[in-house]
Amino acid sequence: MINLHDIRYVRLGTANLDDARRYATQILGLQVAREANGAVYFRSDSRDHTLCYYEGDPRETTTAFEVTSSDELEHAAVLLERNAFSVVHGSREDAEVRHVNELIRFKDPSGNNIELVLRPHASGSRYFPSRDAGITGFSHIGLRTTDARRDEDFWTRLANARVSDRIGEAPLLRIDEVHHKIALFPSSHAGVQHINHQVESIDDLMRAYYFLRERNIKILFGPGRHPTSGAVFLYFEGPDGMTYEYSTGVSHIRAEDDSSHQPRQFPGVSSSYCAWGSKPDIPEFKA
């Protein structure tokens, strides 16, 4: 079993690094950790970085998960290879660029780029956001899947993910007590579908709504409440067509309830995505 300890960072190629930097700081509100070798690293919490934009193809998206020991990393590599996934061991330079001690890379069955990293760096300095967006940290991603059942099997059988709920064929998967850290949304192609940051309160979310509208940032969904995790959310458009989400109040499934938790099946209708009646302008969320 691949033991995913936590989601760690997303790496995104971009054709315009200046625009991406401006957006990530002035709109999203993240802190620049550093700029180096054609890449900008952003912090959202106490970690070294949780987002990296680099000069490259915007269709190239990568998600990293932390594993907790060298044995776990090696075990994951062996298990993946045994199941016919091709695994690349990151070089020393790859690890340095990612501010981790070691990593392996592979593609999930849909072709999503996944990295497993060992000892990703923490930061000794306090997170100091570029604007007061109320961000408390990077929390989850939506991943596109070309076959939701197959990929649910991959994440839950080969790795330690568990299904918290499903909307239609889309599973929301947890790897710790948080309702979900990965959500798989059916699509014709692979790639990160959305990037979630938690904010402190509904006030932050509503402040963001007016802030974004004033700056002509396209609101894609919300404000609303997800019936699944109970989180209040707002989705909006980022550089290169990426979707960003702020949400607050995501539910937890406590360790003592983990084995008895029964995923709920929500139908693929709009009220399963938002309990308040907001309609998504996001293809993967359209009922």
Ligand SMILES: O=C/C=C/C(C(=O)O)=C(/O)C(=O)O
């Ligand atoms: O619309 C479906 C999304 C559900 C949730 C949730 O329950 O919080 C997400 O955050 C998501 O996967 O986007």
Ligand SMILES: [Fe+2]
């Ligand atoms: Fe989300």
